[in-house]
Amino acid sequence: MLPRLLILSIMTCVPAFLPAMAQAQTMPQQLRVIDTPSDGGGSLTVLWASSPSDSATTKYQVLLHEAGPPQDSSAWKVVAEFPANTRYVRESKSAWWTRSGDPNDHQFVIKNGKGVELNSDQHYAVSVASVNGQERLIAPPVVASPEPNWMNWNQINNLVLALMFGAIVFYAINLAKRKEMFLRRIPGLDAVDEAIGRATELGKPVLYMTGAHDLHDPSTIAAAVILGRVAKKAASYETELLVPHREPITMAVCQEITKQAYLEAGKPDLFKDDANFFITSDQFSYTAAVDGIMLRRKPAANFFMGSYFAESLLLTETGASTGAIQIAGTDSDHQLPFFVTTCDYTLIGEELYAASAYLSKEPIQIGTLRGQDLGKAFILSVIGIGTLLATVGVLTGNGWAQPLLDLFKDLK
Amino acid sequence: MIFLRRQLPLLITMITGLVMAAQYYVPHPASEQLLTTVTKWLQIIGGFALVLGITSLFHLHAAKIRRKEAGWAYSLVLYVGMLGTIIVGLWNNGKESIDGALTSFGWVYSYTLVPLQGTMFAILAFFIASAAYRSFRARSREAAVLLVAAVIVMMGRVPLGEYILPLSGDLSSWILNVLNASVRRAILIGVSLGAVALSFKIIFGVERSYLGGGKE
Amino acid sequence: MSLAERMLRIDRRIIFLVIGLCTLVPLLFPVGLPIKISSEVRGVYDYIESLPEGSVFLLSLDFDPASKPELYPQAIAILRHAFKKNLRVVAMTLWVSGTGLADQILTQTAKEAGKENGKDYVFLGWSPGGSAVILNMGQDLYNAFPADYGGKATKGLPVLAGVQNLRDVTYAVSLGAGNPGVEAWYVFGKDKYKFELGGGCTGVIAPGLYPLLRSGQINGLIGGLRGAAEYETLIGQKGKAVAGMDAQSATHLAIIVLVAICNIFYFSLRRQQRRQGG
Numbered sequence: 041m042l043p044r045l046l047i048l049s050i051m052t053c054v055p056a057f058l059p060a061m062a063q064a065q066t067m068p069q070q071l072r073v074i075d076t077p078s079d080g081g082g083s084l085t086v087l088w089a090s091s092p093s094d095s096a097t098t099k100y101q102v103l104l105h106e107a108g109p110p111q112d113s114s115a116w117k118v119v120a121e122f123p124a125n126t127r128y129v130r131e132s133k134s135a136w137w138t139r140s141g142d143p144n145d146h147q148f149v150i151k152n153g154k155g156v157e158l159n160s161d162q163h164y165a166v167s168v169a170s171v172n173g174q175e176r177l178i179a180p181p182v183v184a185s186p187e188p189n190w191m192n193w194n195q196i197n198n199l200v201l202a203l204m205f206g207a208i209v210f211y212a213i214n215l216a217k218r219k220e221m222f223l224r225r226i227p228g229l230d231a232v233d234e235a236i237g238r239a240t241e242l243g244k245p246v247l248y249m250t251g252a253h254d255l256h257d258p259s260t261i262a263a264a265v266i267l268g269r270v271a272k273k274a275a276s277y278e279t280e281l282l283v284p285h286r287e288p289i290t291m292a293v294c295q296e297i298t299k300q301a302y303l304e305a306g307k308p309d310l311f312k313d314d315a316n317f318f319i320t321s322d323q324f325s326y327t328a329a330v331d332g333i334m335l336r337r338k339p340a341a342n343f344f345m346g347s348y349f350a351e352s353l354l355l356t357e358t359g360a361s362t363g364a365i366q367i368a369g370t371d372s373d374h375q376l377p378f379f380v381t382t383c384d385y386t387l388i389g390e391e392l393y394a395a396s397a398y399l400s401k402e403p404i405q406i407g408t409l410r411g412q413d414l415g416k417a418f419i420l421s422v423i424g425i426g427t428l429l430a431t432v433g434v435l436t437g438n439g440w441a442q443p444l445l446d447l448f449k450d451l452k
Numbered sequence: 453m454i455f456l457r458r459q460l461p462l463l464i465t466m467i468t469g470l471v472m473a474a475q476y477y478v479p480h481p482a483s484e485q486l487l488t489t490v491t492k493w494l495q496i497i498g499g500f501a502l503v504l505g506i507t508s509l510f511h512l513h514a515a516k517i518r519r520k521e522a523g524w525a526y527s528l529v530l531y532v533g534m535l536g537t538i539i540v541g542l543w544n545n546g547k548e549s550i551d552g553a554l555t556s557f558g559w560v561y562s563y564t565l566v567p568l569q570g571t572m573f574a575i576l577a578f579f580i581a582s583a584a585y586r587s588f589r590a591r592s593r594e595a596a597v598l599l600v601a602a603v604i605v606m607m608g609r610v611p612l613g614e615y616i617l618p619l620s621g622d623l624s625s626w627i628l629n630v631l632n633a634s635v636r637r638a639i640l641i642g643v644s645l646g647a648v649a650l651s652f653k654i655i656f657g658v659e660r661s662y663l664g665g666g667k668e
Numbered sequence: 669m670s671l672a673e674r675m676l677r678i679d680r681r682i683i684f685l686v687i688g689l690c691t692l693v694p695l696l697f698p699v700g701l702p703i704k705i706s707s708e709v710r711g712v713y714d715y716i717e718s719l720p721e722g723s724v725f726l727l728s729l730d731f732d733p734a735s736k737p738e739l740y741p742q743a744i745a746i747l748r749h750a751f752k753k754n755l756r757v758v759a760m761t762l763w764v765s766g767t768g769l770a771d772q773i774l775t776q777t778a779k780e781a782g783k784e785n786g787k788d789y790v791f792l793g794w795s796p797g798g799s800a801v802i803l804n805m806g807q808d809l810y811n812a813f814p815a816d817y818g819g820k821a822t823k824g825l826p827v828l829a830g831v832q833n834l835r836d837v838t839y840a841v842s843l844g845a846g847n848p849g850v851e852a853w854y855v856f857g858k859d860k861y862k863f864e865l866g867g868g869c870t871g872v873i874a875p876g877l878y879p880l881l882r883s884g885q886i887n888g889l890i891g892g893l894r895g896a897a898e899y900e901t902l903i904g905q906k907g908k909a910v911a912g913m914d915a916q917s918a919t920h921l922a923i924i925v926l927v928a929i930c931n932i933f934y935f936s937l938r939r940q941q942r943r944q945g946g
Contacts, residue, residue: 080479153836160481188480195477205645206652213658258650261659288508318508322765324572324734349846350573350734350872357579360586361680371646373639374876378580381587390642404658412645419641488807495797495804502796548768552775561768566733569765573734581687581923582680588927589934599931603924609871609894611701612917621704633878640879 251346
């Protein structure tokens, strides 16, 4: 009994003391070749099971042949060669919900380029060979053909989140139509009336700019809405309004808005067609022209609403030199420092959108703002919870949180 | 008429908006081909917008010259400059140089446009200094923090500053890479959500201000 | 009026004069202080350095003459580096008013490096549409630019051999002064067509691009004249940017001193007013 036990223990323990010799090399097993999902065609995904003999010294070769398998093994085209302990499904950059195969399986994606050309709807024979020195074992080939797909499932999380956000915005707009929503007062708005009043007292005009972008930009739309309010006040105080433009379509829209504002103020006869005028779309030509207007006409109030670029400081500093009261509102964060230092009041980023919503009291504007706030709250929560989960995952060495975090990743 | 001015543009906007939004998620070559066609259309339409801008400019200044309004001589200068540049540009096929030699169009570009634009941009340096002198005052605690950060970054971004205060380079790098990057990211998220919300509203016809005209 | 009040209301022209002198004097009498290299600029440099000979390098010069002082030295330095590495340079611009400048920059550096147009480099010129051009190039480069700036057909040019669209570009750098610029190249280019992207920009835009840099959306960022000076130092060919750093140093120091003076007088005036009020 004792000798048998002894022999058994020796047989069990000896391999542990033997140098780490490569285990007997085996042919790649469970080879599958599929059309790469969620792509435009021209790609095949090769999957095969990992083997105990996988190591840094052995290699895998991915082999390709057009039409069917070749008669002679030398006709195979070697598409890739890599160490056998690499290229696993779990290392793949695609989304976990589109991955095929066991995480411990090997995976290689054959793509067009670098001497390989795969045409959609054409058949190809694919195999994998395991190589150890001179020895090469080729797995039985599999025939497959790449196909273009109609949906990129890797981006389904992106689509769902976008649709969710859209739904939130529309829900908030509907809610705003049915009941009143609270919007905190923007301090800069009080200054608007003060500025126009000052211009009236001094008998000088009010200068209003709508920014560099066209009406596709939310900041220009917000600027146009605030122009309506400023125009209405200027009309009621009978103060001259000057609105130089950089974009002809914006000018046309602002003309209508100004006309409407004068009508609502009960002063349609005071409305001037050329209150809104087009100068040029060139950045510095426009700036030079407006600087000239500021120095000659010396407006008492300058409004800089919308998107601005390098011209912002040139405009505001010239305005400041004439002693005008200046109010700015922009979402161009790179110009904010210049506006903040040279203007009396600045509406920063979304305060501009909020100001236009506050002034217009339109449910659409207010609802959109509320929807955006809800979206931001969601993102903030995801960032907070995600950071916590990622930290716990790293500390515990566990990857259980990763699938949840991947839901918010941009994966293609 | 209302249909052509209102309903039809809204319908076109909705269909193309939804199709192009869906295109982003469809990898099929047909979808890519659609994208190529649409971008070609965009390029052509973009070219027409240029014509619209120039026409407006001509029209405006022609009216000024005709009515002999104050400053009409400058409108004449604009006409001469614009027409002259167009003629010279067409004469030289739009080329600023041929085999290294400057064409007349290139002369206009290099000796008028380049120095004029450069001059306007150069004024910024002076204006920044005068704006900073006027407004960089530590009126409050927050303003003082801003002032200190500004001084550190100004020193850290130039060799002389790093020579005087070696730590300023690393500190300014930290301010830019950590504080600045995180705040900009937050602003970017906010602005991007605004853009997405506006896109949804435009696609579904909720936002119509881009069509112009008064309220319905 | 007290001294403090007079100093706080100083004529702007005196400040302009100080800044003017601080810019002019160092340009006439340069000092040449050492320039420390930042990791942002090193990112672009190291990537270009790692590219094998013959790689396709796309440079988009998205700026106009107004931004020439900052972006022109960046363009020159990067092109010198790319030509030294024998990369195939494909240049273009998304800004119509920058076309002449871009052509001049490319011609000048290529001539220096003894490179041949069509074989070692090509200037595609400008096409209307901004980001639509990027999308178009991503689908089919020859559709977006059927001819180069000189009118030669792009299809068949040796420099564009094997290049069908943006997916075949190894590395792209956008030197941007605004929109369209680096962000447009990421959103409409790299995000869709998966090439590696680096950025260069004016000093004022640079802080806004740090989120893209930190998240790996761009692998490097050359910011303003300082970034250009760092790049010139890295390639060992000092030019306008390094020369301009002395002037920039003096100007920054002048502004710091002016701000300090302003604050001293501001607090002095506040104390005076408190004493009078108290």
